[in-house]
Amino acid sequence: MPMQIYLPIAEVSVNAFLLLGLGGIVGILSGMFGVGGGFLMTPLLFFIGIPPAVAVATEANQIVASSFSGVLAHLKRRTVDLKMGTVLLIGGLVGAAFGVQLFNTLKSLGQVDLLVKLCYVVFLGVIGGLMFFESLNAIRRSRKPGAVAARKKHNWIHNLPFKMKFRTSGLYISVIPPLIVGVFVGVLAAIMGVGGGFIMVPAMIYLLGMPTKVVIGTSLFQIIFVTGFTTLLHATTNYTVDMALAVLLLVGGVIGAQIGTRIGVKMKAEQLRILLAIMVLAVCGKLALDLLLQPSELYSLGARGH
Amino acid sequence: MLRILLLCLALALPAHAEEVVAGLSQNRIAITANFDGSEILIFGAVKREDPISTTEPLEVIVAVVGPSEPITVRRKDRRLGIWVNTEAVEVDAAPSFYAVATTGPLVDILRDTEDLRHQVSIPRAIRSVGAPQTVVDSEAFTEALIRIRTKNGLYQQLENQVELSEDTLFRTSIALPANLTEGAYKTRIFLTRNGSVVDAYETVINVQKVGLERWIYNLAHDRPLIYGIFSLFIAIVAGWSASAVFRYFLT
Numbered sequence: 001m002p003m004q005i006y007l008p009i010a011e012v013s014v015n016a017f018l019l020l021g022l023g024g025i026v027g028i029l030s031g032m033f034g035v036g037g038g039f040l041m042t043p044l045l046f047f048i049g050i051p052p053a054v055a056v057a058t059e060a061n062q063i064v065a066s067s068f069s070g071v072l073a074h075l076k077r078r079t080v081d082l083k084m085g086t087v088l089l090i091g092g093l094v095g096a097a098f099g100v101q102l103f104n105t106l107k108s109l110g111q112v113d114l115l116v117k118l119c120y121v122v123f124l125g126v127i128g129g130l131m132f133f134e135s136l137n138a139i140r141r142s143r144k145p146g147a148v149a150a151r152k153k154h155n156w157i158h159n160l161p162f163k164m165k166f167r168t169s170g171l172y173i174s175v176i177p178p179l180i181v182g183v184f185v186g187v188l189a190a191i192m193g194v195g196g197g198f199i200m201v202p203a204m205i206y207l208l209g210m211p212t213k214v215v216i217g218t219s220l221f222q223i224i225f226v227t228g229f230t231t232l233l234h235a236t237t238n239y240t241v242d243m244a245l246a247v248l249l250l251v252g253g254v255i256g257a258q259i260g261t262r263i264g265v266k267m268k269a270e271q272l273r274i275l276l277a278i279m280v281l282a283v284c285g286k287l288a289l290d291l292l293l294q295p296s297e298l299y300s301l302g303a304r305g306h
Numbered sequence: 307m308l309r310i311l312l313l314c315l316a317l318a319l320p321a322h323a324e325e326v327v328a329g330l331s332q333n334r335i336a337i338t339a340n341f342d343g344s345e346i347l348i349f350g351a352v353k354r355e356d357p358i359s360t361t362e363p364l365e366v367i368v369a370v371v372g373p374s375e376p377i378t379v380r381r382k383d384r385r386l387g388i389w390v391n392t393e394a395v396e397v398d399a400a401p402s403f404y405a406v407a408t409t410g411p412l413v414d415i416l417r418d419t420e421d422l423r424h425q426v427s428i429p430r431a432i433r434s435v436g437a438p439q440t441v442v443d444s445e446a447f448t449e450a451l452i453r454i455r456t457k458n459g460l461y462q463q464l465e466n467q468v469e470l471s472e473d474t475l476f477r478t479s480i481a482l483p484a485n486l487t488e489g490a491y492k493t494r495i496f497l498t499r500n501g502s503v504v505d506a507y508e509t510v511i512n513v514q515k516v517g518l519e520r521w522i523y524n525l526a527h528d529r530p531l532i533y534g535i536f537s538l539f540i541a542i543v544a545g546w547s548a549s550a551v552f553r554y555f556l557t
Contacts, residue, residue: 004342004484008515008522013342013484065541069549110380110391118388228538235534239526243537244339247544254548258556291388299450300391302378 009242010054016248018048023249027256030066032264033276036223038063038194041249043120043283052113054242056103056193057234061246063195063227066253067220074217081168081214085221087175088200091182092189092226099190100233107238110302114291119192121288127198128280135273142270169210169218177208182222190230195223324364325353326495326507333509335482335491336516343484346370346511348407349477352497358473362500365408365415366468366476369426369496370511372403372460373489374433379447393440395447399433402487404455407464407478417501424496424503428452428461459483488513 005016022044030037038059045055074080106112160174181203185196200219204210210218235241264272328350335344348368358364377400383392408415412427425431434448441447455461460483468478491511497504515523525533 003340005339006337006341006484006519008519009526011485011487061537061541064538065545068542069546110378110394114388114390231538232531232534235526235537236530239530241526241534241537243522243526243533243540246537246541250541250545251548254545255552258549258552293389294384295382295389297450297454298382298389299447299454300380300382301451301454302380 005244005248007050007054007242007245009240010050010058010245012049012051014048014050019245019248020252022048023252024256024259025252026249027066027253027258028260028263029256029276029279030253031257031260031262032267033260033272035276036063036067036195036197037253039120039124039192039198040279040283041253042116042193043287046117047286050245051240052116053103053107053234053238053240054245056116056191057231057238057240058242058245058249059193060189060227060230060234061241061243062249062253063193064224064231065246065250066257067195067224067227071217071220071224074220077217078168079214080217080221081166081210082221083164084166084169084171084178084208084210084214085218087164087178088182088185088218088222089225091179091184092186092222093229095183095186095188096190096226096230096233097186098183099187100230100237102187103191104237116191116193117287117291119188121284121291123188123192123199124280124284124287128277128284131273132277132281135270135277139270139274166210169208169214171209173208181207182226185222186226186230189223189226190233195219195227197223323354323356323504324497325505326497327351327353328495328507328509330493330509330511333511335486335511335513337486337488337514337519338516339518341484341486341519343486344482345479346482347477347479348493348495349475350495350507351476352474364470364473365410365498366470367409367412367416367426367496367498368407368468368476368478368480369492369494370403370405370480370482371431371492371494372401372487372513373491374399374401376400377451379451381447381450395434395441395444397432397434397448397451400451400455401431402489403460403482403491404428404431405462405464405480407462407467407480409466409468409470409476411465412463415498415501416496416503420498420501420503424494424506426494426496428463458485460485482513486513488515 003016004013006013026037026041029040042055042059046052103112106115160176162175163172164175165172181200185200188194188196188199197219201215204215204219205212231241328348331347377397378394379397380391380394382389385392406412406426406428416426421427421430429452432448432451452461468476470476491513493509493511495507
């Protein structure tokens with residue numbers, strides 16, 4: 001039964017079940033791999049013909065909602081470093097404001113699609129590649145036990161000024177690195193319509209040296225406020241947040257995530273990571289091909305000043 | 307004096323010897339949440355005092371024109387190995403929708419001068435004033451605009467799609483696609499003989515978002531901050547209830 005729905009802001013008519021299905025599939029993946037899924041959902045929305053500006057803004061809205069219950073759960077378990085989260089958040093808000101500004105400037109120059117797609121190709125390529133080789137190595141290591149990678153405890157990060165005590169994380173470090181990480185993630189949230197967990201989580205573990213148990217909660221805490229702020233910025237400057245689109249994706253996504261979590265526990269961590277890496281690389285490859293191959297239609301239309 | 311009047315009458319009469327009387331199956335189209343395009347039936351008759359002239363055939367042109375808006379047409383070019391938008395041409399006004407249905411090939415039934423005056427054919431309906439100096443082939447941009455919109459069903463040239471019987475009754479149907487924008491859609495009907503317009507008729511179809519669609523759209527544009535907060539709230543509630551329902555059914 002085809003059920004078309006006319007999206008009031010995107011002004012396109014799409015199949016409601018397609019949106020629920022997309023939400024569901026990305027939800028399953030994010031449940032399986034414990035990732036936000038924004039970085040998969042936004043490109044998929046491009047592929048089905050949602051205008052990139054609407055896709056990015058709406059995805060920010062959806063991330064707030066899908067991270068909400070996660071943040072509550074982590075707060076209850078006290079696995080959120082609120083102080084670190086706040087520092088990351090301050091950086092994030094600055095970054096998001098800058099990102100939306102950059103987004104709007106490039107939109108008026110007709111280059112926003114390029115910016116968004118290039119960001120995706122670069123980040124998905126780097127993250128996917130790193131993950132792929134890391135998990136390959138992990139699988140190889142697990143076959144011959146004994147070799148365990150040691151984490152460096154002291155690096156240049158610890159020599160920076162403006163040190164602050166983060167009791168929950170058990171850290172005494174400068175606020176400059178978390179601020180920079182926050183700004184960076186904020187810019188990405190605004191431009192790519194992602195939470196930025198895929199950048200922030202590795203940065204928190206490897207760069208800031210935070211204990212793994214507070215990493216997810218703290219990053220979710222930052223993400224929910226930064227994406228919320230981004231949603232409001234896009235809504236007030238671009239009018240590109242589509243409520244109907246967000247709700248449909250979300251309902252599919254939440255149900256998918258529940259299924260995904262149940263599948264995830266039955267699989268091995270390395271296998272999961274290698275699968276995720278392959279998927280990330282596939283999306284990256286498709287976007288890269290779009291940029292590299294000559295498009296069948298060289299011309300595109302845009303409203304003036306957009 | 308009477309002679310002059312009679313002369314005037316005699317001169318004026320041929321122009322109004324035949325008149326269009328027309329109707330539409332609907333003059334209001336509502337974009338609802340499940341809007342999936344619509345079809346309008348345009349029909350009418352030719353009213354005349356004198357017997358039908360048999361010298362030149364009567365032709366009918368029906369045009370439905372969506373609201374015009376300025377458009378930027380961009381062209382991609384290869385830079386550093388990737389395809390990026392380089393040149394752009396501003397089109398001052400292009401209708402968001404344009405359908406022309408006729409009883410015969412447009413070039414045969416409408417003279418160029420008449421087309422210019424009444425802006426009937428698709429290229430004539432687009433107003434483009436000057437491209438930047440750097441763009442040499444600005445026509446290619448207007449052609450691309452027509453090509454893209456034709457592909458999306460927004461521009462339709464429907465030759466021989468108007469049925470005309472007994473040189474008096476005519477009817478045609480025009481499909482409005484799902485990706486319609488709001489506004490007043492001018493519907494124009496022309497009668498032509500020998501390439502000249504003998505009578506024209508104009509009416510308006512209003513295309514509007516209604517109900518929830520209307521409300522969401524208005525809120526997003528009039529009260530964007532409230533809309534943004536509301537979107538976040540709705541999304542959180544929707545997400546929460548979906549997971550609650552799912553868990554309820556699973557346990």
